[in-house]
Amino acid sequence: IATQYSGASPGIVPLAAAAAGTRSNNGDDDSVLEQARNVAAQSLLGLSGGLIGLAGQSNDAVFGMIIDAVKSDTGSNLLSTPSIMTLDNEQARILVGQEVPITTGEVLGAANDNPFRTIQRQDVGVELEVRPQINTAGGITLAIKQEVSAIAGPVSAQSSELVFNKRQIETRVVVENGAIVALGGLLDQNDRQTVEKVPLLGDVPGLGALFRHKSRNRDKTNLMVFIRPTIIRDAADAQRMTAPRYTYLRDRQLADGDPEAALDALVRDYLRAQPPQLPAAPSSA
Template sequence: MTINVSDAPIRSILEGVIKAGNMNVLIDDSVQGNMTLHIEHVTPEEVVDVITESQNLFYDKSGTVRYITAGRNHEREIKYYTWQLQYTTPEYVAEAVQAMIPAAKIKHHSLSNTLVVGATKREAQLINKLVAQLDKKPLQVDVSVRIMSIDRKALKKQGIEWDWSTWSNEGGSLFSWVGHIQALEEKGDAEILANPHIMAMNGQAAHILIGDRVPVAKEHTKQGEKTTSVSYEEAGVKLNYTPIIHADGSVTAAIEAEVSTPVLVPEMKAYRISTRRAKTVVRMKPDKTLVIGGLIGKEEMEHFRKVPLLGDIPLVGKLFQSRYKTSKETEVVIMLQARPIQDEEQNTVATELFPSIEGGDKDKGI
């Protein structure tokens, strides 16, 4: 392409070059004035670059449709903009901004949860979009938990045998035992120990403890001598639940369940802890109930009987007394349902952008 014009309107020259080069460029009304241009053997793109550089025009090539406007130096002027964050931390957003615009001057204030960035107007527009993506109200899930103690013999009669190796993230055995357990509850073979609800934030672990702290005996050996100390530990049912919430309403949950049973050691007046654990990662749908089983325990009970009056006679009374032990296998079953909380305001972000006084821009916003 060859151009040879004298004192011609800049806008007309650009329009002719853009049309000849079949380019997608929008020329702002602010582009005015005349110029003289003599140039040979160049492409339309090179001509546009020469004109915008020599005439102090701003040429934005970032989008599918490019645009040219007056005041290139003005557009590159650094100003300071402020974002008041609502949900995330300024440190987190600052790291993302620095990765996107390495040259940006970034400051943050943790107490006021404020991010301050020195950038061009165009860069500030990009940062504003980034902040809108990062500063969102965290998703939450409402987890309904039912913890039950079930007679092991009754479970076997129902044909329930937990096989963790067959459980998959798509469901299967994880969700198929609800009807059987409800039948056992109706017959009195299952007892509800607790029925808590917890709110879990997306990606954050939530914890449940149904139990108490009990004195636990621990033996130590030092220089050949055995000593026993007592410390307090948590015993009962523990549940750790970490959700990842998906757009379709399903939840991928990392679940750790633990059942700790205190066993009394009479001579020490303390307990030893018998622990059963289960761990899985599963995808849950809102209308499905997840069942965690296989947490088997054994309860040993000591019984005492005597013949009235005769059993109380000194010395010979033992002849009319009897002691015996029985054991009962129980299984703790944990049933969970997860329901994501719908919040209409979760995607709203309140950000106010204020150019600095040094920037000289009186307009608020970008």
């Protein structure tokens, strides 16, 4: 008796065959059964979680059973921090990503050959558009469009058309100088449960669990968008905003063991300027 579910690993058939290979009429292992045992052993090495198995041979009947229980948790924390500087009441835009060609039309010749296609390119990545307006009270009115997009894959195996995942916020808010405001967010949870079973046998109370395979997947997405506008009134404010960012990139490059930060060489050799004055390190008592 052997039960095999689609996508299950290792296969129950090689496990049962390996058990049969432990016995033979002449006392010697058959070469085919020896190979089956090796396949079963290699399959078991790739498993994770709790594993319980049973295999054997009774006269001419070969049976095998294996139970593999595993739970995996995958978490990711994606942080994008686009920043941009612009004048009062002037729109600014920054895009970190790529252009993806999308087929918008196709014309074939008289013999259904020599196709002529029209292509439209679509921006994919992290995009920020903002237009600030400073009011007399020192607050800032922001017209904001924030978008995060990515390619999800083709529509189907038979179609080359692409599906895009897109999260977009477009709004107008009033923020004080230097304050942090949450523009919006999304909490999404998607639960999927799959049951595969042998007809009739999988419905037997109690023993039916031996002929069923269950899987449950849960996808959670927590998306929050924050923004912090800062008014730059003079060169001193610009220097104050530039120095921390320059220091952060410079320290990251020096942490790789390079004798000189590539950022310093870029400013000196290509921009023909001196690097921004770095903030003094705090003195220790």
